[in-house]
Amino acid sequence: VTAALDYLLANAVHKVEVPAFEKACGVGVVVTPDQIEDVVTEVIEKYKNQVIADRYTFNVGKVLGEVRSQLPWADGSYVKKEVDLRILELLGPKTADDLIPKKKARKEEKPQEKKAPSKVKAEPKTNGTASPQENGFPEESEGAATIEELMRTRAHFHKVGENYTTDGYITTPKTKELLRKHVEATGGKVITRFPPEPNGVLHIGHAKAININFGYAKAHGGLCNLRFDDTNPEKEEEKFFKAIEDIVHWLGYTPARITHSSDNFQQLYEWAVELIKKGYAYVCHQKVEDIRGFDVQLSPWRDRPIEESLQ
Numbered sequence: 271v272t273a274a275l276d277y278l279l280a281n282a283v284h285k286v287e288v289p290a291f292e293k294a295c296g297v298g299v300v301v302t303p304d305q306i307e308d309v310v311t312e313v314i315e316k317y318k319n320q321v322i323a324d325r326y327t328f329n330v331g332k333v334l335g336e337v338r339s340q341l342p343w344a345d346g347s348y349v350k351k352e353v354d355l356r357i358l359e360l361l362g363p364k365t366a367d368d369l370i371p372k373k374k375a376r377k378e379e380k381p382q383e384k385k386a387p388s389k390v391k392a393e394p395k396t397n398g399t400a401s402p403q404e405n406g407f408p409e410e411s412e413g414a415a416t417i418e419e420l421m422r423t424r425a426h427f428h429k430v431g432e433n434y435t436t437d438g439y440i441t442t443p444k445t446k447e448l449l450r451k452h453v454e455a456t457g458g459k460v461i462t463r464f465p466p467e468p469n470g471v472l473h474i475g476h477a478k479a480i481n482i483n484f485g486y487a488k489a490h491g492g493l494c495n496l497r498f499d500d501t502n503p504e505k506e507e508e509k510f511f512k513a514i515e516d517i518v519h520w521l522g523y524t525p526a527r528i529t530h531s532s533d534n535f536q537q538l539y540e541w542a543v544e545l546i547k548k549g550y551a552y553v554c555h556q557k558v559e560d561i562r563g564f565d566v567q568l569s570p571w572r573d574r575p576i577e578e579s580l581q
Contacts, residue, residue, distance in 0.1 A: 327372055
């Protein structure tokens, strides 16, 4: 089922070819016990020395993963039983030592020279803080050194033009052509945008959005635009536009373009007129209170004449 869904998602905008679909799902493929035994034997032999050294602490996931890559349609439970059997034949029954819980290996520390005990009390740290380890916290795990590295290694988004592979993406007969035009217009590049409202100074949450949008684009050789969402002129001031630009630069990024939502107002107006003329939209004078809630009445202006909406 997983293979079938993966194939359908990857080909959502294409006509499904039954033979290719069946091949991707393993239809008609029969994996015999002899095949499983042969592949398991081959993989166990590859890790034989490590298995003998680690005994029952050996990570059998390595073996199972390699067998699965060679025999993707094999019965998983049969493969697991065969692997367990071969390891038992190689190592014999578990000994008393094997049954003792093993502690996780810690990072090797450089041997420290023994110093003569001193009666002088250690001076407290000048900043008055203790390291996480001294406070009983575990050592920090290794993470990405930069936001670009994080976006390159941890953020697994779909490729440009492959929006249809995301869960819940709705496709139509025009999806394939529209995505083709999108890839053509972008040159296949990742293009993101950071869209703040210029009605105040940015806060720490905006820093996260800036790093993700600019960082992801930079990590994949793409572009990121600074797009001011200037749709509320009553609260916008020139000083906020300038302050936002300064913060973006301060965080180490340069926008590919600086744009404004208002740049598209005329186009949006023309589209609204076109929708009204086609009968797909109308001018409504309801207030927020009138359309709030669940049992909302239809707008009294819903069926008004097209000419009236265009006045």
